[in-house]
Amino acid sequence: MPNNPGRHIVYRYVSHLVKDTFALVLAGGRGSRLHELTTWRAKPAVYFGGKYRIIDFPLSNCVNSGIRRIGVLTQYKSHSLIRHLVRGWTHFKKELGEFVEILPASQRFSEEWYQGTADAIYQNLDIIRAEKPKYVLILSGDHIYKMDYRPMLLEHVESGAEMTVSCLEVPVEEAAGTFGVMTVDEDSRVLRFDEKPEHPSEIPDQPDVTLASMGNYIFNTDFLFELLQKDGKNPDSDHDFGKDIIPSIVADHNVHAYPFRDPETNELAYWRDVGSLDAFWEANMELISPKPELNLYDSQWPMWTYQEHLPPAKFVFNDDDRRGMAVDSTVSGGCIISGSHLNKTLLFSNVRVHSYSTIEETVILPEVTICRHCKIRRAIIDRGCEIPEGTVIGYDSEQDKANGFRITDKGVVLVTREMLGQPGGYA
Numbered sequence: 001m002p003n004n005p006g007r008h009i010v011y012r013y014v015s016h017l018v019k020d021t022f023a024l025v026l027a028g029g030r031g032s033r034l035h036e037l038t039t040w041r042a043k044p045a046v047y048f049g050g051k052y053r054i055i056d057f058p059l060s061n062c063v064n065s066g067i068r069r070i071g072v073l074t075q076y077k078s079h080s081l082i083r084h085l086v087r088g089w090t091h092f093k094k095e096l097g098e099f100v101e102i103l104p105a106s107q108r109f110s111e112e113w114y115q116g117t118a119d120a121i122y123q124n125l126d127i128i129r130a131e132k133p134k135y136v137l138i139l140s141g142d143h144i145y146k147m148d149y150r151p152m153l154l155e156h157v158e159s160g161a162e163m164t165v166s167c168l169e170v171p172v173e174e175a176a177g178t179f180g181v182m183t184v185d186e187d188s189r190v191l192r193f194d195e196k197p198e199h200p201s202e203i204p205d206q207p208d209v210t211l212a213s214m215g216n217y218i219f220n221t222d223f224l225f226e227l228l229q230k231d232g233k234n235p236d237s238d239h240d241f242g243k244d245i246i247p248s249i250v251a252d253h254n255v256h257a258y259p260f261r262d263p264e265t266n267e268l269a270y271w272r273d274v275g276s277l278d279a280f281w282e283a284n285m286e287l288i289s290p291k292p293e294l295n296l297y298d299s300q301w302p303m304w305t306y307q308e309h310l311p312p313a314k315f316v317f318n319d320d321d322r323r324g325m326a327v328d329s330t331v332s333g334g335c336i337i338s339g340s341h342l343n344k345t346l347l348f349s350n351v352r353v354h355s356y357s358t359i360e361e362t363v364i365l366p367e368v369t370i371c372r373h374c375k376i377r378r379a380i381i382d383r384g385c386e387i388p389e390g391t392v393i394g395y396d397s398e399q400d401k402a403n404g405f406r407i408t409d410k411g412v413v414l415v416t417r418e419m420l421g422q423p424g425g426y427a
Contacts, residue, residue, distance in 0.1 A: 017153050018066040019097065022133035024124070025058050026117055026215075027141030028075030028105065033276045035406055036416045037382060040427040042074070044141040045081035047365050047383070048274065049287055049296060049303075050330045050346050053084055056305045057146070058139045059100065064301050065149040068098035069131060072141065073120045075105045075113060080427030088306025103127065117215075119239035122228040128221070136224050138241070140215035144283060144294065145260075145271040146301050152258045153218060161256035162223045165190065165246065168260055168271055170212040175200045178273075179212035180242040182257060190255040195242040214260060214271065217241065223253075270294050278410045281380055284346050284363045288330050310334035310349055322355050340370075348383075362394075367426070382416040384426035 031043025038046065044055040055072070062070050074081055082102055092098040103124050105113040114120040121128075121138065128136060135156070137149060147166075156164040167182065175181055181200040183192040193213075194200070200210040219227075227245055231237050237244045249255060262269045270293045274280040286292050296303055310333035315324040322339035329342045332349040339355030348366040353359065357370055360377040370376070370387045377394040381387065393400060394413050401407060406414040418424045 014150050014154055015066065017135070017157060018150060020134040021067050021069070021137050021153060021218075022128060022131050022135075022221075023062045023067050023070045023137040023139060023149075024103075024121060024128075025055070025062075025070065025072045025139045025141045026120060027055055027072050027081060028078070028114055028120065029142050030076045031142065031275060034280065035277060036414060036418070037277065037280070037380070038077075039416070039418075040077060040425055041080045042076045042078055043275070045078075045084060045427065046274070046280070047348055048144060048280075048284065049294075050284075050332045050348055051307060052303060052305045053081075054144065054274065055081060055084070055141050056088075056303055057144050058141055059089060060301075060303045060305075061145075061147050061149060062137075062139075063304060065147075067137060067149060068092060069133070070100045071103045071124065071127065072100065073103045073105075073114070073124065075120075077427075078104060084306055088304070101127075116238050116240035116243070118228060118231055118237075118241050118245050121224070122232045122239070125225060125228065129225075133221050136219045136221050138217045138219070142275070143214065143271060143273055145269065146294070146298075146303075147216075147260060147269070148263065148301075151263070152216075152260075155258055156218045156256060159188070159254070159256045161218075161254045162220050163246075163249070163253065164218040164256040164258050165193075166214045166216040166258045166260050167211050168214055169203065169206070169209050169268060172200050172202060172208050172210050175210045175212045179210075180215075180246070181210045181212050184211060184257045188257045188259075190246070190250045190257050193242070193246040193250055193255075195240075195247070211257065211259075213242065215242075277380065277406070277408045277414055278412055281363055281378075281408075281412045285344065285361060288328055288344055288346055307333070307349070313337070313347075317355065378411060379413040379415060382414070382426070384422075385415055385417050385420060386422060387415070387420070 027044040029043045031038040046054050048054050089100040180195045182190050183201050203209050260269050272283045274283050313331040313335040315337045317324050317339035324337040324339050326342035329345045331347045334350040335347050337353050340353045340357040343360045345359050345362045347364045350367045351364050352369045354372045356372050357374040362379045364381045365383040367384045368381050371389040373390045375392045379394050400413050404419045
């Protein structure tokens with residue numbers, strides 16, 4: 001390979017930028033649209049993809065981007081999230097300038113818990129100040145995507161922005177009442193920001209499409225401190241970036257929009273908000289296709305997590321009426337499929353499926369036991385459930401409702417331990 005001094009200079013420059021960056025992951029969300037799936041866990045702690053929790057995606061993006069000073073802000077029912085972070089993300093060496101620290105709501109600057117996204121950062125200003133970063137990267141902790149933050153950081157610096165907002169092109173109908181949306185000029189400077197409007201503004205020359213915020217921001221540190229200290233003294237503020245901070249600064253400050261696109265194709269990149277049960281089920285189902293849009297087998301951009309050491313998945317019995325098999329499915333370690341048939345199904349670890357059962361298009365979280373002669377389709381089975389022998393799920397919605405299961409708008413059935421009359425608390 002010929003020597004390219006310019007390329008090496010850019011590489012060193014970006015390396016210095018990431019070392020001067022402190023990432024803060026907002027992971028205190030309740031995720032109420034996931035209903036009983038977040039009864040015992042925060043949304044960032046919800047399982048995803050057969051092996052991971054949602055929080056693993058922004059954390060892996062940081063590490064793969066070379067940003068290794070990371071704080072995770074927790075609040076709502078955070079025990080399982082903190083447990084996961086301690087087991088899987090505390091192996092970094094502070095002496096080498098790298099760490100993942102847990103920052104729970106602890107009333108450091110007020111007598112209140114975190115009141116909004118901006119307040120969550122405000123209550124940790126002393127911790128940020130101690131790290132002396134030039135830039136602060138603020139990330140939502142509850143989305144599924146793979147993103148290299150280095151190009152965004154480089155564009156932030158080169159544009160002279162005081163704040164940069166990562167964004168996606170989203171259909172207006174999908175964004176209405178759901179996403180913060182923005183209007184930008186030809187230089188990608190944000191002219192207007194509206195938080196979850198019912199009628200989002202359209203992108204010029206792209207009817208029915210709007211520019212939606214991903215909830216990821218880069219700030220110059222001094223500018224961030226100035227904004228948060230001013231906002232913290234405002235009794236009329238909701239102390240939220242989307243509702244208060246961004247709309248108040250776009251007129252007088254350089255706020256830059258960074259469109260998130262696939263680096264290889266320049267097309268819209270993969271990004272999922274799995275904030276509803278239907279979206280959660282659909283995103284998991286996408287992963288079992290032959291070539292899913294989200295490639296979890298990418299050795300160049302690995303997704304890290306905590307995974308206990310488990311034996312390989314096991315399939316037993318090969319009789320005509322009792323054959324353990326899985327087709328178009330993903331099966332994690334520790335699972336035993338005993339004389340049952342799985343089709344388009346995703347199993348997390350330590351699942352036991354006993355004989356003569358049929359399971360289709362279902363997401364099964366860890367440590368579930370499915371007894372004999374069960375029929376299940378288009379369902380989400382929460383962690384630790386024991387499905388009694390002969391149970392039928394997903395074939396008769398009226399019967400599912402009578403059994404106390406939750407049915408989504410698209411007909412997906414959620415089953416939890418409490419719905420089965422079993423003790424809850426599995427997170």
